[in-house]
Amino acid sequence: MATHVLAIDQGTTSSRAIVFRVDMSIAAQAQQEFPQHFPASGWVEHEPDDIWTSTLATCREAMKKSNVTAKDIAAIGITNQRETTIVWDRATGKAVHRAIVWQDRRTAEICAHLKADGHEPLISAKTGLIIDPYFSGTKIGWILDHVPGARERAERGELMFGTVDCYLLWRLSGGKVHATDATNASRTLLFDIHKGVWDDELLKILRVPRSMLPDVRDSSADFGESASDLFGGPIAIRGIAGDQQAATIGQACFSPGMMKSTYGTGCFALLNTGTTAVMSKNKLLTTIAYQLNGQRTYALEGSIFVAGSAVQWLRDGLGIIKHAADSGPLAEQSDHAQSVYLVPAFVGLGAPYWNPNVRGALFGLTRATGPAELAHAALESVCYQTFDLWAAMRADWPDAAKANTVLRVDGGMTASDWTMQRLSDLLNAPVDRPMIQETTAVGAAYLAGLGAGVYPEPSRFADSWRLERRFKPNMSEATRSRKLKGWSQAVKGLLASDPG
Numbered sequence: 001m002a003t004h005v006l007a008i009d010q011g012t013t014s015s016r017a018i019v020f021r022v023d024m025s026i027a028a029q030a031q032q033e034f035p036q037h038f039p040a041s042g043w044v045e046h047e048p049d050d051i052w053t054s055t056l057a058t059c060r061e062a063m064k065k066s067n068v069t070a071k072d073i074a075a076i077g078i079t080n081q082r083e084t085t086i087v088w089d090r091a092t093g094k095a096v097h098r099a100i101v102w103q104d105r106r107t108a109e110i111c112a113h114l115k116a117d118g119h120e121p122l123i124s125a126k127t128g129l130i131i132d133p134y135f136s137g138t139k140i141g142w143i144l145d146h147v148p149g150a151r152e153r154a155e156r157g158e159l160m161f162g163t164v165d166c167y168l169l170w171r172l173s174g175g176k177v178h179a180t181d182a183t184n185a186s187r188t189l190l191f192d193i194h195k196g197v198w199d200d201e202l203l204k205i206l207r208v209p210r211s212m213l214p215d216v217r218d219s220s221a222d223f224g225e226s227a228s229d230l231f232g233g234p235i236a237i238r239g240i241a242g243d244q245q246a247a248t249i250g251q252a253c254f255s256p257g258m259m260k261s262t263y264g265t266g267c268f269a270l271l272n273t274g275t276t277a278v279m280s281k282n283k284l285l286t287t288i289a290y291q292l293n294g295q296r297t298y299a300l301e302g303s304i305f306v307a308g309s310a311v312q313w314l315r316d317g318l319g320i321i322k323h324a325a326d327s328g329p330l331a332e333q334s335d336h337a338q339s340v341y342l343v344p345a346f347v348g349l350g351a352p353y354w355n356p357n358v359r360g361a362l363f364g365l366t367r368a369t370g371p372a373e374l375a376h377a378a379l380e381s382v383c384y385q386t387f388d389l390w391a392a393m394r395a396d397w398p399d400a401a402k403a404n405t406v407l408r409v410d411g412g413m414t415a416s417d418w419t420m421q422r423l424s425d426l427l428n429a430p431v432d433r434p435m436i437q438e439t440t441a442v443g444a445a446y447l448a449g450l451g452a453g454v455y456p457e458p459s460r461f462a463d464s465w466r467l468e469r470r471f472k473p474n475m476s477e478a479t480r481s482r483k484l485k486g487w488s489q490a491v492k493g494l495l496a497s498d499p500g
Contacts, residue, residue, distance in 0.1 A: 077448030128286030239447025302389030
């Protein structure tokens with residue numbers, strides 16, 4: 001009997017593979033970074049072949065490290081950077097353009113035209129999303145309009161679209177399966193999240209041929225199997241979810257009112273709202289948290305574009321730290337008499353502002369401001385942005401305020417005790433860090449294992465979630481109010497500079 005599950009965690013800057021045992025412990029893992037391409041200001045691209053080769057290499061390495069073969073693996077689960085868009089030739093498998101990454105802002109003008117033409121109310125009502133370059137729909141249109149002959153080829157049924165999960169599934173299955181799950185489909189601007197189908201009206205507005213689109217399945221479902229030559233034998237593929245939804249599952253946020261926040265390149269907070277699709281009045285997104293047995297569970301989501309990348313900026317842009325882990329200790333050395341605010345709008349502001357035009361700014365600088373204060377401001381900016389999401393969610397769904405929500409956190413930045421304590425202080429709420437930090441991969445593994453019959457139903461899986469540390473607020477209300485007011489003023493100052 002197969003005793004392991006292989007989770008593919010394909011992220012924005014690296015691909016990872018983790019082999020889990022039946023008890024959800026980690027047998028082995030492998031990770032490989034791949035190049036980022038920035039051909040113009042605000043543009044971010046990946047080579048699809050880099051995504052594929054790094055994924056394949058890490059899967060093979062993790063299997064080798066854990067001393068397992070294809071026969072030992074019950075199923076593969078895939079989780080992925082969402083919204084990143086790939087268009088490829090149905091016959092050759094060759095991508096017609098580099099993948100356009102979720103962070104990419106090149107379609108801002110297209111989005112502006114769609115809004116000006118009055119399409120946003122309809123699109124929001126059907127998809128739960130706003131019109132923004134973040135999502136896949138306008139990226140598909142851009143590729144079709146800018147690659148010579150692409151639109152004509154797409155109209156003839158020669159081209160396929162997929163988010164990264166879909167592309168990997170197609171490659172893993174040897175080109176036999178063109179499918180995605182409901183969570184990834186819900187991020188395209190093309191999918192009706194209430195009916196659970198691709199929507200012809202949306203396809204017409206965004207000028208995307210239906211023939212390009214993948215089949216949409218449950219998050220835990222039969223997605224075929226891997227080609228025999230990849231891993232020495234076929235392996236069933238039984239789970240797919242976008243990275244933030246996978247983290248929600250990995251954090252066992254199965255009950256309405258539960259909330260998780262993942263701190264990677266960006267920060268993404270999801271609040272489970274059950275079978276009710278709560279439509280936001282505060283510029284949050286309504287999205288599918290997961291779909292099991294044909295039943296959709298919804299969430300409110302807030303997306304922050306810059307979280308861990310603010311720390312990368314400290315390291316790579318400013319050179320004031322050598323390692324990301326140095327940021328917390330450096331921030332602890334800051335002068336508390338200073339009030340320096342970084343609004344890290346390096347690629348515009350995400351929720352709840354959704355302004356693609358503004359760019360980052362520092363407020364409150366003095367002659368005494370140095371590396372420690374900049375580190376403090378960078379880490380604190382992530383906490384402030386999380387507060388903005390937290391406040392918007394509670395305003396949109398009063399049940400969240402009644403639930404006395406505890407925030408479950410994961411991702412690289414949560415290793416910083418300083419940052420997590422500051423987050424708890426500013427939210428004035430407990431912040432729980434789990435024993436297993438690889439919650440995105442855990443979610444993917446769980447979906448695959450559930451589909452393969454080796455992992456239990458959600459309620460029993462939730463019982464296995466374990467707390468590593470709870471951070472409790474200990475900041476005075478006066479200090480908290482003062483700091484939040486300063487942040488609010490900084491954001492208002494930045495928004496006032498909007499060139500658009």
